[in-house]
């Protein structure tokens with residue numbers, strides 16, 4: 611298995627992996643994320659796209675794209691990790707872990723000062739991400755549980771870079787900022803118990 615930047619010809623294979631991974635329990639969710647990522651790409655917002663490839667088949671994918679941090683002195687270009695997908699039958703074999711590591715390096719190489727995501731603190735916290743609220747950072751939506759909003763900072767990060775994350779419009783058009791009930795209420799409760807604010 612190889613982890614490397616995606617080739618343009620791999621877009622259909624990537625699309626299939628995203629829809630299979632996010633749609634495993636709910637096909638509509640798979641379509642939501644697949645449609646979102648296709649449009650992020652078509653809008654030229656992608657900073658990096660990495661694939662896990664085996665026997666010329668895409669079995670995993672991670673996207674890194676543009677967003678802003680609305681800091682007091684100025685708007686800052688930052689990076690966001692999403693989506694992360696492993697083909698369902700290939701999960702639990704370390705592919706996601708390798709993709710996250712590659713995405714962090716891609717975020718670093720992009721020259722942006724920070725890489726954000728919304729996701730499980732158990733999963734990403736063990737793979738290099740820290741709670742963003744510790745830096746005074748706020749998620750784009752109040753519907754993101756505090757422990758789910760995470761960041762990796764790079765050399766260019768400076769202390770004044772705090773404030774609210776701002777997603778390009780496409781994330782809102784696909785209703786992909788934060789969570790909605792009942793998932794929101796469930797995860798807020800779970801994270802508050804398992805990852806209480808320090």
Ligand SMILES: CC(C)(COP(=O)(O)OP(=O)(O)OC[C@H]1O[C@@H](n2cnc3c(N)ncnc32)[C@H](O)[C@@H]1OP(=O)(O)O)[C@@H](O)C(=O)NCCC(=O)NCCS
Pocket residue numbers: 631632693694695696697700701702703704705706707708728729730732733
């Ligand atoms: C999340 C995902 C990419 C992980 O891929 P993977 O290749 O299986 O990752 P790894 O093999 O490196 O790590 C798997 C471990 O992470 C854990 N894990 C997976 N998803 C998790 C989650 N949402 N929360 C906490 N832990 C999670 C698994 O329990 C597994 O542990 P185990 O192997 O001891 O059972 C994959 O489960 C996936 O595609 N899920 C559907 C899409 C999704 O939810 N993406 C993340 C959105 S933030």
